[in-house]
Amino acid sequence: MxxxxxxxxxxxxxxxxxxxxxxxxxxxxxxxxxxxxxxxxxxxxxxxxxxxxxxxxxxxxxxxxxxxxxxxxxxxxxxxxxxxxxxxxxxxxxxxxxxxxxxxxxxxxxxxxxxxxxxxxxxxxxxxxxxxxxxxxxxxxxxxxxxxxxxxxxxxxxxxxxxxxxxxxxxxxxxxxxxxxxxxxxxxxxxxxxxxxxxxxxxxxxxxxxxxxxxxxxxxxxxxxxxxxxxxxxxxxxxxxxxxxxxKNSKSAAVSKEAPVVMKVEHLTRKGVVDDISFEIHEGEVVGLWGLMGAGRTETVRCITGLDPIDEGTIYIPDRDAQLKQVSPKKMIGNVAIVTEDRRVDGLALEMSVKDNMTSANLKNLTGRIPGFIDKKKELDVCETYIRRLETKVANLNQPISTLSGGNQQKVILGRWLQKKLKIFILDEPTRGLDIGAKADVMKVIRELSEKGTAVLVIMSDIDELMSVSQRYLVMHNGRLVQELPGGATQTELMAAALQ
CATH class of the missing domain: 3.40.50.300 (P-loop containing nucleotide triphosphate hydrolases)
Structure with missing residues (x-):
């Protein structure tokens, strides 16, 4: 040597x-x-x-x-x-x-x-x-x-x-x-x-x-x-x-088409990016959004959640009786949990503490007797609950979140949304850059959400990981939704649909 x-x-x-x-x-x-x-x-x-x-x-x-x-x-x-x-x-x-x-x-x-x-x-x-x-x-x-x-x-x-x-x-x-x-x-x-x-x-x-x-x-x-x-x-x-x-590596059983629809997307379009996207997600269903890099997966979920503007289309959420044509993060935050592709760019406030990042989407529910003021004990209890539940490694809740590993940062983001008990989760590359143990923890969260009736739309570039949790697939190519496949689809079928 x-x-x-x-x-x-x-x-x-x-x-x-x-x-x-x-x-x-x-x-x-x-x-x-x-x-x-x-x-x-x-x-x-x-x-x-x-x-x-x-x-x-x-x-x-x-x-x-x-x-x-x-x-x-x-x-x-x-x-x-x-x-x-x-x-x-x-x-x-x-x-x-x-x-x-x-x-x-x-x-x-x-x-x-x-x-x-x-x-x-x-x-x-x-x-x-x-x-x-x-x-x-x-x-x-x-x-x-x-x-x-x-x-x-x-x-x-x-x-x-x-x-x-x-x-x-x-x-x-x-x-x-x-x-x-x-x-x-x-x-x-x-x-x-x-x-x-x-x-x-x-x-x-x-x-x-x-x-x-x-x-x-x-x-x-x-x-x-x-x-x-x-x-x-x-x-x-x-x-x-x-x-x-x-x-614990088996996905949940497919959800019946009779299950209530929790989100319906109709004719979603952003010119030059995504074109005429329509689909629906049912209660308790994990839907894999699949496609090769550049297919428009991330762009679609950014349009759905209001992170990027749309030119046409409607997002309908029956449970909230909400029909949205002008989508914004502010409108969606009470309806949909979103874990973005790049946690450091638009998922975290890196200079803020673990505690502040974990509670940032749920401040209204953490106020005390005096309107507008956070109940510190309630805030601390919530943070400690989800730190334990997700087995997040932190020295203390006040340390800057930038000092945590990528996997622990991702768990803080998941804890932020789990405490809101929303019916729709959109997860864009939730396991990217995570070790095998942290990936298993994220997969476990996805399955638990499904079992409790939450609908999950998930993007994963690793086809094996995607297939381990998805009960149905929406396949994209060149900004368009080209095919829907059942949970029993093979890797060959998924790749063939993505390449058409």
């Missing part, structure tokens, strides 16, 4: 009383892809944030090429050849691709920005990932997958010695993943050390040579990928929860 370019020895880190890292050793070797895995909250991202100078370790040391380093700022890590492709998008949507790639490091000539050279280099690195966009394309006009490729391109610009991918494929289509894997293989041949954080087990066995598992801030296991199985890794990640996952 090549020499270890990176050594992290006995790294510790705490946030207030919450010990996130408890003495972790990590080595990365030139020409190797190291899979770094673990449940949400295990400490993976914190470990990498320390390596990149975003956080400073409380204890331990970092060595690069055998020499101790301590990064106090991300630019210091970049200068030492470390690049970080983060899970959450870190791009400026109102700026062009080239401006995003060179945001703080433009090519210059005579003290001025050399746009010609910058654009030429931009085109070269985009082509590595199979992107043929003009450097002048606005990032805001790109879909989630293409934005992720732009973010990866930015990391490749500096020719890093160590590159960290944190859930890099969570927004990518299969062809985009395959292109990325080819780039990673090429980087490996060029002797770059790669740390690959993922929850996708198949990816570990496809591109990684070694695996390291974290659990609860400690190392749960290290080995060559060739020496472990899928079951071994799951056991290391979540321990006793393995049995629970295997026993």
């Amino acid at each position: 090549n020499e270890a370019i990176l050594q992290m020895r006995q790294i510790t880190k705490s946030f207030s009383a919450n010990k996130v890292l408890r003495g972790i050793d990590l080595e990365a070797y030139k020409g190797e892809v190291l899979a770094l895995i673990g449940a949400n909250g295990a400490g993976k991202s914190t470990m990498m944030n320390i390596l990149c100078g975003i956080y400073q370790e409380d204890g331990g040391e970092i060595l690069i090429d055998g020499k101790p380093v301590k990064f106090k700022h991300p630019t210091e890590a970049i200068e030492r050849g470390i690049a970080f492709v983060q899970q959450e998008m870190a791009l400026m949507p109102t700026m062009s691709i080239v401006d995003n790639l060179y945001l703080n490091n433009f090519q210059t000539k005579g003290g001025l920005i050399d746009y010609k050279k910058s654009k030429r280099k931009c085109v070269e690195v985009l082509k590595k990932l199979g992107c043929n966009y003009s450097p002048d394309t606005l990032v805001g006009s790109l879909g989630a997958g293409d934005r992720q490729l732009v973010q990866i391109s930015r990391a490749l610009l500096s020719n890093p010695q160590i590159i960290i991918f944190d859930e890099a494929t969570s927004s990518l289509t299969l062809p985009e993943k395959e292109r990325l894997f080819k780039v990673i293989e090429q980087l490996r041949r060029e002797n770059v050390a790669i740390i690959y954080i993922t929850h996708m087990m198949d990816e570990i066995f496809t591109i990684c040579q070694r695996v390291m598992v974290l659990r609860g801030g400690i190392t749960a296991g290290k080995d060559l990928v060739s020496n472990v199985t899928h079951a071994d890794l799951v056991q290391m990640m979540i321990g006793d929860k393995v049995k629970e996952l295997t026993e």
Whole structure:
């Protein structure tokens, strides 16, 4: 094996009383892809944030090429050849691709920005990932997958010695993943050390040579990928929860068409985005909204919930005797729970506390004897109830929600809506970026909602996950609803409908 370019020895880190890292050793070797895995909250991202100078370790040391380093700022890590492709998008949507790639490091000539050279280099690195966009394309006009490729391109610009991918494929289509894997293989041949954080087990066995598992801030296991199985890794990640996952992975029975309709969408249209969408959802039914990336799934639910404007159409909610032609989030908040695709952009107030995020949609029900004032005890009781119910890992309710792992942030969002006891839930990629244990918790919530008579419209790009909970499917293609399929449909039938 090549020499270890990176050594992290006995790294510790705490946030207030919450010990996130408890003495972790990590080595990365030139020409190797190291899979770094673990449940949400295990400490993976914190470990990498320390390596990149975003956080400073409380204890331990970092060595690069055998020499101790301590990064106090991300630019210091970049200068030492470390690049970080983060899970959450870190791009400026109102700026062009080239401006995003060179945001703080433009090519210059005579003290001025050399746009010609910058654009030429931009085109070269985009082509590595199979992107043929003009450097002048606005990032805001790109879909989630293409934005992720732009973010990866930015990391490749500096020719890093160590590159960290944190859930890099969570927004990518299969062809985009395959292109990325080819780039990673090429980087490996060029002797770059790669740390690959993922929850996708198949990816570990496809591109990684070694695996390291974290659990609860400690190392749960290290080995060559060739020496472990899928079951071994799951056991290391979540321990006793393995049995629970295997026993509770069956979807609920299909709901009768005689069940009351709780939402009816008629001729929903947003010109150039979605066209003439009509469907209905019944009480207690889980409906999977399926389609390939760009089919219009997210755009449809954003129109339904008022997050994006519509040109035509009606949303009818019989239980509330509401017929809405001008939809807005304010009108929908009392009728529909919405978990958006990107929780950090439009699902959370990142600088606010866990408590404030969890209760933000239910303030009217938390007032006390004095109108307009929150009953603090009632608020605390509600938060603690849903923290326990969803097994959310928090140090305290007043900590900023930005300090939680992605899975725990998602549980806070679910707790926000569960306390309102609404009859309709719309979930857009509720398991994206979550570990296998957190995914199981979300699936359990979906099934419990269905059993209690709540209607759920769910989008999941992972077809196996979608099929494990859905009782009926609505299939989209190119902004249109092209087919409805029963719960017994096969993967082949779903893919065929999506490709028509």
